Amino acid sequence: MAGDPGAAIGVPAETPVDDDVLARRHEVLAEVQEHYYAAPPRIERGWREHLIDVNGRVYLDMVNNVASVGHAHPRVVEAGSRQMHLLNTNSRFHYRAITDYADRIAATLPEGFDTVFFVNSGSEATDLAIRLAMAATGRPDIVAMREAYHGWTYASDAVSTSIADNPHALSTRPDWVHTVDAANSYRGKHRGADAEKYAPEAVAVIDELAASGRPPAGMIAETYFGNAGGVALPEGYLGAVYAAIRRHGGLAIADEVQVGYGRLGEWFWGFQQQGAVPDIVAVAKSIGGGHPLGAVVTRREIADRYRTGGYFFSSTGGSPVSSVIGMAVLDVIEQEGLQENARVVGAHLKRRLEELGKKHDLIGTVHGSGLYLGVEFVRDRETLEPATTETAAICDRLLELGVIMQPTGDHQNVLKIKPPLVVTRASVDVFVDALDRVLTTGY
Ligand SMILES: Cc1ncc(COP(=O)(O)O)c(C=O)c1O
Incomplete structure (x- = not known):
């Protein structure tokens, strides 16, 4: 028999399980600020790749790339807490951490990426990257890949056309x-x-825009197709498209918010998988390990042109606390070998999922690399009819078995597998066994 878990998860002893917190959430938060699951467990504690609800039930978190180095990593907690005691202020003050952190993040990128902007989220990072391209070129037009999600702010939403996020996306672009x-x-x-x-078709779109007198300011794309469930871009795609955009004087923008920072295992940055180098990199999510942190990294001559477009100030972007947390996350990735863990554990996980595909016809394919994988469910392997309702039911059943998993893609028929980078081989085996059980016994 289990004891009262309250003390362990930091809630008062004998917290009523049937509380009204969810109902109150629905009343007080905007309806569009959704939550996972119709009947979600109330999660109040996390540890490594695990989440714990108020009943003390432990779940395996296979979806949380924001908690990149694992929930409640002691090193990150210590860095943030120590700095909170010392100083936290806006980034207009002069303090050491922002400079050290900017140096550290720039050092992960190829030669020439020497200038960093700090913001608080992926939406801000892609928005700023777009505005930088516009300011640097003096042009208004942007090319973007369809079925992508880049954020919710005005510019990042404008280039987002994933119909899963917005059914009217394509018909309402500026x-x-x-x-x-x-x-x-x-x-x-x-x-x-x-x-x-x-690639040649995308190049033709860029060439036609230029020929019509509207050479684009830039092209934005994820460097590995996250919204589709972790699909690698065709070989040479980014190289060809980046070359075309530059031929007409525009800039290449890489959205690395999902896939950058070691998650792909083989490569630290997604664009390295393509053997292409962008002009502007936007990153967030994993760099803060759950703390709101985003960055845009580019070359000095591009960054300097921002002034032509106006004024830049992000109060807490790169604050002392954000900067030390950002450095602690990088320390953990480097010192605990988490990119290598993504490569090794991710390869094992992908192999096991592919094996499962031989047994269950619903699995159309397994996408991805490292710890960024997608299991795509189809009703028919020839027509590829998306198994949308099945995917939702499978995620619900996995929750009952103690695994947190969610659908992605325009048809919501892909399991988005992106656990904290500390996930162990034993844990991913638990996930595959649970998925096997669900597919075998029903959902
Ligand atoms: C590829 C990509 N870019 C940008 C964003 C926006 O990031 P944020 O939610 O931190 O604003 C997301 C969020 O899911 C994303 O997946």
């Missing part, structure tokens, strides 16, 4: 946004070997 096909080699317009056609 006229400065120009889209190219989603380069999805599994279920897009061009599949398999034909996927090599995406």
